[in-house]
Amino acid sequence: MSDATKEAVLRTEKLTRAYSMGGNIVTALREADLTVHAGEFIALMGASGSGKSTLLNLIGLLDRATAGEYWLEGKPVSSLRRDELADLRGKRIGFIFQNFNLLPRLSAWENVALPLAYRQGEFRGQDQLDRAREALARVQLDHRLDHNPTELSGGERQRVAIARALVTQPAVILADEPTGNLDSKTGIEIMRLLKELNEEGRTIIVVTHDMNVARHASRIYQMRDGVLKESEFADVAH
Amino acid sequence: MSLTDLLRTALRSVSANKLRAALTMLGVIIGVASVIAMLALGNGARAAVNATFQSLGANQIQIGQRFAMEDGKFQPTGKTLTVTDGLDMLSAIPLVERVEMSVSKAVKARFGKNTVEISAIGMTADAIEGLVSSGDIQPVGWESGVPFSTEDLFSDGRFFSTDEVYAGAPVCVLGHQTALDLFSGDNPIGETIWVDRTRCTVVGVITELESTDVQERYRSDPNEGLLMPISAVIQTLYEDEPSVYMVVHVTDANRIDEAREQIANYLRERHQIEQDADGNYLDDFDMLTRNDILGQQQEAARTFSLLLAAMATVSLVVGGIGIMNVMLVSVTERTREIGVRLAVGAKQKDIVSQFLLESILISASGGLAGIVLGILAIPLAAALNQGVALLYPGSIPLAFGVAVLIGIVFGLYPAIRASQLDPIEALRYE
Numbered sequence: 001m002s003d004a005t006k007e008a009v010l011r012t013e014k015l016t017r018a019y020s021m022g023g024n025i026v027t028a029l030r031e032a033d034l035t036v037h038a039g040e041f042i043a044l045m046g047a048s049g050s051g052k053s054t055l056l057n058l059i060g061l062l063d064r065a066t067a068g069e070y071w072l073e074g075k076p077v078s079s080l081r082r083d084e085l086a087d088l089r090g091k092r093i094g095f096i097f098q099n100f101n102l103l104p105r106l107s108a109w110e111n112v113a114l115p116l117a118y119r120q121g122e123f124r125g126q127d128q129l130d131r132a133r134e135a136l137a138r139v140q141l142d143h144r145l146d147h148n149p150t151e152l153s154g155g156e157r158q159r160v161a162i163a164r165a166l167v168t169q170p171a172v173i174l175a176d177e178p179t180g181n182l183d184s185k186t187g188i189e190i191m192r193l194l195k196e197l198n199e200e201g202r203t204i205i206v207v208t209h210d211m212n213v214a215r216h217a218s219r220i221y222q223m224r225d226g227v228l229k230e231s232e233f234a235d236v237a238h
Numbered sequence: 239m240s241l242t243d244l245l246r247t248a249l250r251s252v253s254a255n256k257l258r259a260a261l262t263m264l265g266v267i268i269g270v271a272s273v274i275a276m277l278a279l280g281n282g283a284r285a286a287v288n289a290t291f292q293s294l295g296a297n298q299i300q301i302g303q304r305f306a307m308e309d310g311k312f313q314p315t316g317k318t319l320t321v322t323d324g325l326d327m328l329s330a331i332p333l334v335e336r337v338e339m340s341v342s343k344a345v346k347a348r349f350g351k352n353t354v355e356i357s358a359i360g361m362t363a364d365a366i367e368g369l370v371s372s373g374d375i376q377p378v379g380w381e382s383g384v385p386f387s388t389e390d391l392f393s394d395g396r397f398f399s400t401d402e403v404y405a406g407a408p409v410c411v412l413g414h415q416t417a418l419d420l421f422s423g424d425n426p427i428g429e430t431i432w433v434d435r436t437r438c439t440v441v442g443v444i445t446e447l448e449s450t451d452v453q454e455r456y457r458s459d460p461n462e463g464l465l466m467p468i469s470a471v472i473q474t475l476y477e478d479e480p481s482v483y484m485v486v487h488v489t490d491a492n493r494i495d496e497a498r499e500q501i502a503n504y505l506r507e508r509h510q511i512e513q514d515a516d517g518n519y520l521d522d523f524d525m526l527t528r529n530d531i532l533g534q535q536q537e538a539a540r541t542f543s544l545l546l547a548a549m550a551t552v553s554l555v556v557g558g559i560g561i562m563n564v565m566l567v568s569v570t571e572r573t574r575e576i577g578v579r580l581a582v583g584a585k586q587k588d589i590v591s592q593f594l595l596e597s598i599l600i601s602a603s604g605g606l607a608g609i610v611l612g613i614l615a616i617p618l619a620a621a622l623n624q625g626v627a628l629l630y631p632g633s634i635p636l637a638f639g640v641a642v643l644i645g646i647v648f649g650l651y652p653a654i655r656a657s658q659l660d661p662i663e664a665l666r667y668e
């Protein structure tokens with residue numbers, strides 16, 4: 001099956017985000033067109049301030065576009081209210097952050113189960129634990145269920161965060177510089193894990209500076225001054 | 239998020255900052271303790287009244303002639319409150335069920351060679367019921383608290399009847415000791431004794447009595463004295479008609495204020511009471527109900543209660559502001575956490591609930607500690623007030639409710655602020 005005939009997990013059309021800053025209008029993202037199909041691994045590259053975080057926030061439903069439209073699994077999101085966005089975000093988006101963003105007072109499994117806890121009445125306590133254990137097993141951390149984040153190494157923390165992104169079986173996993181706070185060896189392990197997850201069919205979008213990270217991607221996009229452009233790996237590497 | 243999840247989150251967050259939470263609770267603790275102590279004072283005053291003035295029923299009004307300082311002496315004012323005033327009141331005011339009246343006069347009683355100086359108490363036939371139900375006295379050896387009847391009061395003979403009261407019959411009932419003193423153990427029933435210069439026939443002897451109040455037993459002996467129909471005492475022992483003391487029983491305790499007003503107007507008319515320049519009646523009688531006594535007692539507790547109420551209000555408001563401050567700090571400290579929670583699907587109400595529950599947890603814990611402190615402080619409050627203080631059971635749920643309310647009121651703003659954070663900025667917060 002070719003990419004074109006697969007259903008798009010997400011699609012944006014002329015997606016634009018402008019801010020008002022001290023009376024000036026700054027356009028952080030300018031008419032971005034992006035289509036991502038199920039099972040793709042997309043790398044989003046660009047200098048800091050180029051607008052890649054803005055695009056990621058919009059895709060992750062953390063922010064609203066000022067113009068254009070965004071369809072997540074065929075559903076337009078621009079008219080959704082704040083709580084509807086939160087609901088959709090919790091169910092269909094998985095986030096992986098550069099600084100892990102685990103809650104320090106929760107154990108590993110409780111961190112992983114957090115997205116389930118916010119789905120009112122869907123998952124009981126035991127259910128949450130079972131699913132969290134399953135997700136932690138996938139990242140080889142099911143022996144650390146009750147450890148607090150402070151008791152884990154950087155690589156382990158990021159794996160807990162990946163398990164948290166996996167636990168809801170989201171439509172797309174968004175990773176913002178996932179190896180940025182890790183040493184290179186651990187970074188490579190994390191990238192290998194993301195690659196494996198992609199091979200198992202997960203759709204992943206990674207924002208990165210790192211050429212080695214982009215190497216794993218099925219497609220590469222580049223951002224420059226708020227403009228999104230698809231690139232070949234060779235273009236980026238030079 | 240489920241309530242158990244929310245509670246667990248709140249508990250962890252509060253216990254992670256124990257000292258801060260404890261300091262924050264101080265205001266609520268002091269405020270709640272003040273509420274408990276304040277209500278205990280009011281309750282103590284009420285209990286004291288109920289215990290001391292059980293004799294005055296809820297449907298009863300005491301009426302006596304008014305006394306005032308005149309020429310350096312405490313003297314009765316205006317017109318005498320007469321037996322006829324009382325007897326006519328019964329027919330004039332439908333709300334009046336019965337009127338107990340009594341007068342007391344020091345007399346010499348004599349039988350044969352035996353003479354005693356005692357009080358002759360003139361009373362209505364009804365008044366014996368008042369004595370029985372007062373709880374002030376009981377037959378010697380009677381188990382205290384167990385009710386007894388009029389019959390139990392007599393070792394011999396009977397009490398005089400209402401007809402004898404109306405007729406002014408010269409009959410009398412002797413106290414236990416007086417009967418012994420006059421008759422040296424012989425049966426007095428049917429004998430005629432001298433009371434001052436009047437003759438009177440003994441119809442009954444009262445059994446040996448003791449005061450229910452142990453301390454009272456050393457002050458007066460309820461076994462000395464004699465009882466006569468009030469009319470007989472007034473007709474034969476007095477040159478001028480004396481003032482009587484009345485206890486008016488009202489048919490319906492709920493309408494006691496109405497009855498009081500009617501009685502006042504009735505007496506004002508009979509005694510031709512005038513009004514002063516301000517339109518106040520210059521009454522020559524005083525009326526007293528259980529509510530009046532309660533009011534007097536509460537007046538004493540009120541000043542101190544007001545002080546406590548002010549302290550409670552200030553403490554609770556300051557405590558509430560303290561909670562708000564700590565919660566605002568907490569929200570700022572945990573901005574990133576809020577961002578993470580929003581990113582994984584928390585809705586606004588989830589964040590509001592989380593922080594609101596945390597502030598309620600702080601204020602409710604303060605409330606519980608305050609309740610304990612308040613209960614411990616009750617004896618102190620009583621001592622400072624030179625009065626009685628008694629824990630009012632309703633004050634515990636009330637104080638706890640106030641504490642929870644403080645948590646809600648002062649926690650709401652920080653919680654709402656937390657829920658309105660922009661997820662992107664929250665996640666970026668260092």
